[in-house]
Amino acid sequence: MGTGPISVRLLVVVIVSCFAGQMPCVAQTSGQKAAPAKISEQSPEIASLSQQIQDLTTSVPPELAAYALLRLVDTRAVNQPEQQRRLIEQAYLLAGQSPYEVRLTAAGGLGDSRAGYLSQALALGLDALSLRTRAVGVMLRLDPERARDLFQQLRPLALANRSCTDSMLYDPGAYYRSAGDVYKRGFTQDEQAKGLPQDFLESVFRDVHHASEVDPAADLLRSQQFDAEMLARAEGAFARSLNGIRGDYRSFAATQGDLTRNVTRLAQVQGRASHALLEATRAYLIGNVSGTVCGDQSGSVNSSLALNSSAYAAFNQVLVRYGIAPIGDADLKPGSVGPVNETNTQAYWQSPTSKQLQASMRALRSGDKESAQWQQSASNALTSLREWIDAGSEPSEEDFYIEKAVLYSQMLVATPADSPMYDEMLNEYIAFLSEQPPSDEVRIYWLWSIQNLVQRGRMNRTNADAARAKLEAAFEDAPSPPIALYGYLLELERVQRSTSGRGFNARQ
Numbered sequence: 001m002g003t004g005p006i007s008v009r010l011l012v013v014v015i016v017s018c019f020a021g022q023m024p025c026v027a028q029t030s031g032q033k034a035a036p037a038k039i040s041e042q043s044p045e046i047a048s049l050s051q052q053i054q055d056l057t058t059s060v061p062p063e064l065a066a067y068a069l070l071r072l073v074d075t076r077a078v079n080q081p082e083q084q085r086r087l088i089e090q091a092y093l094l095a096g097q098s099p100y101e102v103r104l105t106a107a108g109g110l111g112d113s114r115a116g117y118l119s120q121a122l123a124l125g126l127d128a129l130s131l132r133t134r135a136v137g138v139m140l141r142l143d144p145e146r147a148r149d150l151f152q153q154l155r156p157l158a159l160a161n162r163s164c165t166d167s168m169l170y171d172p173g174a175y176y177r178s179a180g181d182v183y184k185r186g187f188t189q190d191e192q193a194k195g196l197p198q199d200f201l202e203s204v205f206r207d208v209h210h211a212s213e214v215d216p217a218a219d220l221l222r223s224q225q226f227d228a229e230m231l232a233r234a235e236g237a238f239a240r241s242l243n244g245i246r247g248d249y250r251s252f253a254a255t256q257g258d259l260t261r262n263v264t265r266l267a268q269v270q271g272r273a274s275h276a277l278l279e280a281t282r283a284y285l286i287g288n289v290s291g292t293v294c295g296d297q298s299g300s301v302n303s304s305l306a307l308n309s310s311a312y313a314a315f316n317q318v319l320v321r322y323g324i325a326p327i328g329d330a331d332l333k334p335g336s337v338g339p340v341n342e343t344n345t346q347a348y349w350q351s352p353t354s355k356q357l358q359a360s361m362r363a364l365r366s367g368d369k370e371s372a373q374w375q376q377s378a379s380n381a382l383t384s385l386r387e388w389i390d391a392g393s394e395p396s397e398e399d400f401y402i403e404k405a406v407l408y409s410q411m412l413v414a415t416p417a418d419s420p421m422y423d424e425m426l427n428e429y430i431a432f433l434s435e436q437p438p439s440d441e442v443r444i445y446w447l448w449s450i451q452n453l454v455q456r457g458r459m460n461r462t463n464a465d466a467a468r469a470k471l472e473a474a475f476e477d478a479p480s481p482p483i484a485l486y487g488y489l490l491e492l493e494r495v496q497r498s499t500s501g502r503g504f505n506a507r508q
Contacts, residue, residue: 095131121448
């Protein structure tokens with residue numbers, strides 16, 4: 001793949017994409033092209049693949065470019081410190097162009113809706129915050145002081161309250177995990193002697209201002225081993241933050257259970273939970289439950305949060321032990337009820353065509369897959385899917401795109417790699433993924449679909465070599481820089497594993 005015809009085709013695609021303005025180009029945003037990798041301590045094959053990946057990052061979406069550059073550093077496909085530093089800085093800048101500033105998760109959990117599928121895709125960590133905190137973690141190995149600078153540029157998180165009509169909630173957990181890493185590894189011995197790590201972490205707890213931050217902040221507080229002085233500072237700062245967080249019932253309901261569990265665990269260790277933190281947690285719970293709650297009385301779409309004191313039984317036991325009044329039913333009376341927008345979680349597969357197509361895909365999962373009857377059914381299903389072009393039958397063009405991508409994926413999963421239909425299905429699916437999605441809102445699902453296809457080729461235990469070869473051949477024929485980039489990462493993994501046992505992990 002590294003020296004075949006794909007190199008010529010991709011050069012044409014890159015030039016055309018940049019001039020046509022169809023793809024964001026690194027050269028346009030950074031003002032310069034990535035410099036060639038130094039290969040004095042690398043095998044020529046790894047060095048060549050690394051450079052091809054860097055070249056391709058100029059013509060793929062910026063969040064994918066950032067991901068690929070960080071993978072090169074993570075796997076030491078580039079091994080010169082200055083080059084590693086440059087790629088990390090470049091990835092950090094590119095990450096800021098992701099359509100998603102923070103990871104979002106479906107309020108009602110994963111399901112057959114746009115929120116469910118986008119939530120699944122966002123687990124890739126291609127949002128700006130996840131990518132940038134990842135860059136901070138990689139930089140910590142090279143330059144802790146610069147890593148701190150990069151982290152400080154993220155502060156404070158600016159998260160607006162979500163409403164009862166929102167079907168997706170923020171997940172800023174990456175920020176607090178990164179803060180813990182900086183606290184532990186980002187300061188010199190002299191700086192530690194001056195108490196700078198403690199000042200830093202106290203300021204992190206002081207900056208907590210949104211309900212979605214409460215759970216990961218509490219987890220950070222519980223997981224660190226503090227001395228008595230630092231614990232008092234951290235708990236005091238967190239308590240003051242909790243006293244000011246109100247007005248987002250969706251996010252509150254999704255995280256309040258983890259908050260009470262973390263604080264309860266802290267209190268179970270003698271002297272680890274202060275009265276100030278317990279009282280602030282109590283006030284936080286009462287203040288949010290007694291404000292505006294959502295019409296379904298929950299922080300999720302499909303389940304209910306009991307608005308009575310039994311939900312806080314374990315926490316109440318701690319309050320009583322510390323001489324603080326427990327939370328009673330009278331404390332949990334909602335002030336008002338907010339409307340819920342059911343269309344945000346509208347289920348897929350409701351139109352006659354989509355229902356029929358999904359039924360056809362399900363039918364392909366069973367039966368004698370070597371029989372002429374199954375092959376004919378598979379051929380008919382593929383033809384029907386190919387000819388389904390009426391986006392107006394679905395809630396929106398974005399929903400139509402996701403549904404069609406899901407159906408292609410399901411069909412490929414159901415088809416054995418040695419089936420006469422497999423090559424046609426694979427090529428059809430890759431041709432579909434070679435076209436950009438209708439909007440940035442579903443771009444993350446497009447990238448997730450490509451990566452999931454790569455992962456399937458990696459994990460296929462049946463006819464593994466044949467399946468991998470077919471997948472890589474199909475990637476070579478795809479006129480799509482994102483698909484080719486994943487293909488090169490897949491090839492880099494194989495080369496690294498064969499030479500050093502180290503390689504790319506598509507799930508990281």
